[in-house]
Amino acid sequence: MNDPDSSSTPKTDNPDENRPETPQISSKEQVIVVGGFNLIQKLLLIVTGFLTLGAAGVEILNVYEKGEIELADILLLFLYTEVVAMVAVSYTGQGSVFVYPIFIAITALARLIVLQGKDMNPQNILFEAGAIVLLAIGAMIILRFPRS
Template sequence: MSDSDSNNARLTDNPDANKPEMPKVSNAEQLFVVGGFNLIQKLLLILTGLMTFGAAGIEVLAIYERGVIALADILLLFLYTEVVSMVVVSYTGRGSPFVYSIFIAITALARLIVLQGKEMDPQNILFEAGAIVLLAIAAIIILRLPKR
């Protein structure tokens, strides 16, 4: 085996040798880009929270004008509360925003069952109830995972 063959063998044996070289990014550039995206994320979270407060206010006003509170209204307000909670968790970085997304999905499915329960096929109600159970199991698993 010649020297060039042994060099080629060493290059293919080393997995890092086959990877393309990453471009060098200065700390200032990285800080600027990451800081810029963090700022955009914070602004969008604030906008999401404000829009959620607005939607909740409109819903409360509609309930007041109707003079009747339905279960669907309560579930909708609960959805708004969970969105605000998810915004707070995402903004502060405390907790897992994934769990709040799962809670929102569970509440949305429950609201769908309540609103359309009488007109829906029984098998569809079972499918949605199964989806709620699956989401609840996923939330438990995420909450039980060790924190890193």
């Protein structure tokens, strides 16, 4: 009979010994690959920041040409501001990177509610407001209980 405790591979208290084999990467390869991906990440973050600033500039120009400021315009500028903040946090590595996408989602949902206006189905307002509440709770949990 087979005893469940006796298997063909010996079990040890060291978790690294129970892991499957992983290919060994030389330190030179690791520096090149990780450094290359970090460089690509930084460049894409810079491009994202500049494109966001350009989009914010276009929005400000549209508001100026229109001659009036609407709540949807202000919320859109908040979205751009949050994207710039997310880029800054991602670039510097300081702060919680996960909170800014939640803030962006909350602002986008609020903007969606404002844009849909009075013609929107009341049930949809409740769903979107519920999503905002869930996102706010998630952000609060992330900020209150940081990883150790």
